[in-house]
Amino acid sequence: MRSTRIALLAAVLIGTAPVGAAPSAADTATRIAAPILAPAQWLASLGEQRLAPGYAALAAQAGQLKARIDAYCQAPDAAGLAAARTAWRTAHTRLRALTPLPFGPALDTRILRRIDFWPTRPPQIEAAIAQYANSPGDTARIGLSARGLPALEYLLFGDAPLADAKRCAYARWMAADLDEALAPLPAAWRNWLASLPTDDDADEGPRLTDGVNILIGSVETLRLKYLDKALGEGRRAEFDAWRSANTRAGLTRYWQSLRAGLLGDGETRGLSDVMLGRGLIRLTAALETRCAAVDQAIDTLPDPLDREAAVPAVTSLIEALGRLQRLLAEDIADALRVSVGFGESDGD
Template sequence: MSRTIRRRDTPRAGREQSDRRAGALGRRGLVGGIAGVAIAFSLSLGTSCSGGEEDDGRGPVLRHLADAGTAAFADFAAEAEALAGATEALCAAPSAAALEEAQTRWRATRRAWSAAAAFLFGPAMDHVSALDYWPVRIDTIEAQIAAAPPTIDVAYIDGLGTSAKGMPALELLLFGAESDPAGALAAITEPMSGGARCAYAAALAGDVHGRAATIADAWSGGFADALAGAGEGSELFPTRKAGIDAAVNQAIEVLYAIVHTKLDGPLGNLTGAPVDPEALESRFARATRDDLAANLASVWVAYHGDDPAGPLEGIGALVAAIDPDLDARIHDQEGYAAEAIAALAEPAGEALVADRGPFQAARDEVDTLRRMLKLDVASALGVTLSLSDNDGD
């Protein structure tokens, strides 16, 4: 009680003096605090006007990604142009040789497309559905051909829904639903509907070529430079990190598509049903394994570089700088996944029905690689995951 009284009786002058002292200190503290925040603020404001000049290794990696993406789509466009020409030639003079040439061109185009998978961000995004609607709906394609106008051209195809066009639809027409070249040739030479069928195929090939050229032009015409110059005034990629993030997320997307869409589906893993060979990619062309291998290879170009035996040029260079052990484990895992895919037999449909084991093994190895990229690499590089793992139909 006495202590309370003493405190209350503190002379006002003394208390005010004490308060003034505290007030002065408080003002100094506030000034110091505001100055500290101001310094920090100025740092953050500077982010928008400078990407930092220090070479942190990301510049060369972005350049590699830009060059690799440009090359991949240039290759795709060149193959698509050859495919369009071969399909036109087939329709002009149908023959077994012309069909075989068109089939060869389709496989090459498909391989180039699959090898560009790790670069399907930016300008390619607008065309993915139109180029690669899959699994193909046979009934839809046949109905479109039956209902097509006398003149079937690229403009007509452009107006159709995505389920009626793209490389898988063209595959159906060139290879036949039974993967029977003689049957496919018979269908496009059949007197009543063969002409329309081949014209539809040629228009599909033209549409694919047009889209491929558009993507390639967009990459070489500015997008690649924007990616390579990420963090240096690029509006698309305001920071170098944004460019790296886009590439890492796309690599993860590709691996997810392999696991979930291209293997889990045919394996029956998503429904518990028996294996479903009709859900295999590129089954008419018997190019399932090639597509998967090219997809994985595209991821490896983004991660490692153009030459698998050469030095690290891609994202892996950044990973190795932070965590060499992680990079080594990723190299090992990519090897396991590539081996598992290479072990798949063709025709994949028959092989799947005979023994699902190799397909499950390939799925598991690719999934492990995906996990390492999605969890370990993304964490090490500070990647903001885009969480769009709902690829599929």
Template sequence: MLFGAGAGTLVGLACGGGGDDSRPAVLEHVAREVAVPAFTALHDRAEEMVATMDFLCAAPDPGALATAQTAWSAERDAWSRVLPFGFGPLPAELNALDFWPVRIDTIEDAVAGAPEAADAAYLGTLGVSAKGMPALEYLLWGETSGEALTALQAPEGARRCAYARALAVDIAARTDALATAWSGGYADELASAGSGSTVYGSLKAGLDEVVNKSIDACLTMVKGKLDNPLGNLTGAAEDPSLMESRFSGRTRADLQASLAGVWAVYHGADPDAPAAGISVLVRELDPSLDDRVRAQYARAVEVLAAVPEPMTSALLADRTAVQLARDELDTFRRLLKLDVASTLGVTLALSDNDGD
């Protein structure tokens, strides 16, 4: 469906207000300055995770476990920031890297059935619910405080740690493939949309992809990460077990990182520098809309930060605060979907057909 793509809108976008089309520069910035560094950071954090697992498995003590947990949190932050790039090389890896809600029984069965030195061959026999970042999180934190360390120090702890390390190695391999794909060619495809790209035959196709996936990222935050545990979709009671990163207590941090990832696409890679992302195009056509998007982003950041961690506890103790964060994020999403997409003449993807 095409919203607001009238002649004036398209002419204004093509001219960029100064005789030049700004879209190539914006797409190049998003590809090379936002996406490539984000995927590179994701892989770097994954490699650091493997290193911490080596130390943990060699000596499973509180210090080594805390170091591994810190590495996992850094990796998770980097993962959350690539959420708006759910296109190109990423979709094929999504479930293997981030299957949630966690199925504890499946993970425990995988650990129990693992060889003493679990490896890629063994992981290849398992479904996605037994691997990825959420499964590794569960093994590093457990359901209750102290549970993970006790399990790692138990007689079967070596097998458990070896399995957790195998998960980290698998994540590192998958994120390496993603980083290589983006730096090795996919960034070129997006940056050259409409001028030689074999993926995006027009500038519009490249812009459509970027805007739609930012909207999808916001939809995932609102519907998947908040509406589900709030019970908004079914009328059920609040359910903290449906929240991501619930074992580590960083549900809010994941949402904040994902919102920052969307903002990097909209504003640009450096939040303190002049706009270089989608905002450039919006401001050329409708400065007041750009101001509204910026104000709503600031509002969403503010209310999200006001929800205490762990958000799983806040969900039950202060549902109103969690609902408010959900609502402000959704208002931001709707601005992107209904106003930004309309102004830029973006054809909305069917995947965001959620009734707006």
């Protein structure tokens, strides 16, 4: 049903009239065919199909990463280090699939802030290594900038990867801390999904406002934090996951999940389904067009993503994301009567 409706939109609407033009007979038929989707139903679909299983997979992968680091530190060899690095790359890619959709328990627990502090700050990580070696029982004073997956990347892929007992001990603690932080998330997602209304929703307006603002904020985070600032610094080190050569994989997975939040993906419902249920036919077509431009720009990113080769492709992607963000923050927010203020997503 959904694919048929989208095909009709593409055939009838794209490029035929401005966003604000009066609907045609075909538009009206499509509007009637589009069921109303409440914000709670949209969020439930994202949670059930993508976020709850995604956090369960990430929690399981954190356990695998911990086991690989433990094994290497107990008997260091090249194969053990390679296994730990592979486990890290898998965990990072799974994390980036969750980063742009900080809904529900992810927002309530601030889990992304705890496990994904980036850009990495090597001086603070080095200080934490020394502090942990002197006082391994005093971890409360170790800040977020010296924890989480980016800090573990520095230890696994940096100039001295797990080179001595102190670095191994700290890496093992960080992996255990990551595992502990993620362990409650699968149950938290089950409880949150059970709490969503299935009929009348008194909080429909706030839910829609929060959802749209999170998506706008995530477009801004991808555009500014992960791309524009990194490119502006003129140092490859400023790109996410450059040490592990996982930059492009992470950026691609981030966008795929953000796109699912906007347009849906398979069984997942997107913001576009909410819009179609409210008769926003032309705006939905415009959203699809802007997302397609980002798709194309993402596909042209080089791998590895070094600055000299990446400038034209990254610039094109930044511009495509800027156009998408303006559509969301201006036309779509206005049509949905949503007040824009990025709020809680704020780049976590």
